[in-house]
Amino acid sequence: MNFLEEKILSDGSIKSGNILKIDNFLNHQIDVDIMRQIAYELKRRFKGVAINKILTIEASGIAIATMIGDLYDVPVVFAKKSETANSTDDKYVSHAYSFTHKRMNSVFVSRPYLHATDRVLIVDDFLADGQAVHALIDLVHQAGGEVAGIGIAVEKGQQKGGRTLREEGYHLESIAIIEEMDWQAQTIRFREQPQHDLTNTPIKAID
Amino acid sequence: MNFLEEKILSDGSIKSGNILKIDNFLNHQIDVDIMRQIAYELKRRFKGVAINKILTIEASGIAIATMIGDLYDVPVVFAKKSETANSTDDKYVSHAYSFTHKRMNSVFVSRPYLHATDRVLIVDDFLADGQAVHALIDLVHQAGGEVAGIGIAVEKGQQKGGRTLREEGYHLESIAIIEEMDWQAQTIRFREQPQHDLTNTPIKAID
Numbered sequence: 317m318n319f320l321e322e323k324i325l326s327d328g329s330i331k332s333g334n335i336l337k338i339d340n341f342l343n344h345q346i347d348v349d350i351m352r353q354i355a356y357e358l359k360r361r362f363k364g365v366a367i368n369k370i371l372t373i374e375a376s377g378i379a380i381a382t383m384i385g386d387l388y389d390v391p392v393v394f395a396k397k398s399e400t401a402n403s404t405d406d407k408y409v410s411h412a413y414s415f416t417h418k419r420m421n422s423v424f425v426s427r428p429y430l431h432a433t434d435r436v437l438i439v440d441d442f443l444a445d446g447q448a449v450h451a452l453i454d455l456v457h458q459a460g461g462e463v464a465g466i467g468i469a470v471e472k473g474q475q476k477g478g479r480t481l482r483e484e485g486y487h488l489e490s491i492a493i494i495e496e497m498d499w500q501a502q503t504i505r506f507r508e509q510p511q512h513d514l515t516n517t518p519i520k521a522i523d
Numbered sequence: 524m525n526f527l528e529e530k531i532l533s534d535g536s537i538k539s540g541n542i543l544k545i546d547n548f549l550n551h552q553i554d555v556d557i558m559r560q561i562a563y564e565l566k567r568r569f570k571g572v573a574i575n576k577i578l579t580i581e582a583s584g585i586a587i588a589t590m591i592g593d594l595y596d597v598p599v600v601f602a603k604k605s606e607t608a609n610s611t612d613d614k615y616v617s618h619a620y621s622f623t624h625k626r627m628n629s630v631f632v633s634r635p636y637l638h639a640t641d642r643v644l645i646v647d648d649f650l651a652d653g654q655a656v657h658a659l660i661d662l663v664h665q666a667g668g669e670v671a672g673i674g675i676a677v678e679k680g681q682q683k684g685g686r687t688l689r690e691e692g693y694h695l696e697s698i699a700i701i702e703e704m705d706w707q708a709q710t711i712r713f714r715e716q717p718q719h720d721l722t723n724t725p726i727k728a729i730d
Contacts (some may be wrong), residue, residue, distance in 0.1 A: 339633065340635065340636070344600065344601065344603065344632075344633055344636060345598050345599070345600045345633075345635075345636040346588075346589065346592065346598065346599040346600070346601070347598060348589065348592045348593045348596065348597075348598070348599060349596070351589065351593075352593065374581065374582035374583075375581035375582040375585060375601065375603075376581075376585075378582060378583075378585040378586055378589070379585055379586075379588075379589040379599070381553075381586075382553065382555065382558065382585070382586040382589045382590060383589060383593070385553065385555045386555045386558075386559065386590070389555065389556070390555075391552050391553065391554060391555070392552070392553040392555060392586070393551065393552045393553070394551065394553070394582065396551070396582075425551075426546065426551055426552075428547065428552075429547070429551060429552040
């Protein structure tokens with residue numbers, strides 16, 4: 317079990333409707349130690365991948381994006397949301413359905429902040445249906461740039477976002493993937509993930 | 524001239540209506556080096572002040588708040604905005620007029636994330652009329668906590684926010700204070716500020 321899975325078990329709670337509530341450390345109150353660990357872990361998982369920009373969406377993705385931008389020492393861009401926005405000379409616009417607000421939101425980035433030469437790491441705190449990430453991918457592609465990877469803190473593995481992105485061939489890394497949750501029993505099962513730290517031949521202890 | 528004033532001169536621009544546009548490094552694209560320097564400078568200016576929590580408001584305050592929370596190693600809380608929110612058992616609610624959206628926004632923090640024992644450093648990227656900061660102060664006071672200080676990147680010195688907060692007795696530190704701007708000439712005058720680094724007796728060079 318990794319640090320984020322342990323943190324979810326110790327500090328999170330499951331609300332009725334199978335909603336995982338971890339806004340005490342991830343997306344309302346922010347535990348900076350966990351954010352720093354998330355940033356280091358994502359950088360480790362994308363080792364060897366050339367990245368010159370971090371892209372996220374307001375608001376709760378900004379903390380992770382800032383921490384990982386600090387590690388890579390590259391600019392961070394956060395896409396803005398609004399109820400209405402049209403593509404213009406000065407911005408790229410895409411769209412994402414907000415399940416929270418039950419409406420289609422415009423998602424945009426000013427043109428000077430995405431380029432055809434960009435190799436972008438998209439990051440966000442949560443991945444569920446994938447609406448926000450797909451809008452961010454669309455913005456990168458409108459600018460002619462390349463999506464070098466997608467880094468997520470918590471993926472809801474039962475929703476289609478992660479599966480779709482992997483099928484589309486994106487390099488997606490989610491630190492914790494929730495396979496199932498039970499509100500009444502307050503139990504979570506995480507998806508087993510490859511032990512990334514064991515890709516090198518491990519040193520063996522001498523008996 | 525300090526690092527932020529220099530950055531504003533080199534990378535910012537003044538738009539008609541005397542709008543300072545610095546979203547290429549502060550509040551849309553984020554220059555992590557500048558953010559880190561802002562965090563270090565604010566921590567230096569609040570040296571000796573006991574702080575156990577950082578409070579900001581979504582969205583663009585989150586990057587600075589994350590960096591400074593990382594330096595202090597304390598939790599960061601960002602207040603959320605919505606068009607409608609009422610005080611309930613589970614959240615503190617205040618109100619701030621949004622000049623951008625020309626409407627009154629609700630600003631709220633879940634009750635578990637502000638306490639009577641908190642000594643809070645409020646941070647934000649911009650201070651103009653002071654609506655957002657006053658709403659954050661109100662939230663801290665509703666929880667019975669204390670505002671230990673207010674740290675701002677860029678203050679618009681001609682608007683009333685900074686003057687009001689200083690008159691109210693708050694310890695407000697703004698790294699750059701714009702005293703006047705001229706769109707047509709593309710000129711800015713910054714308010715002279717005490718040289719904070721000279722509060723100790725400086726070492727003198729031997730002739």
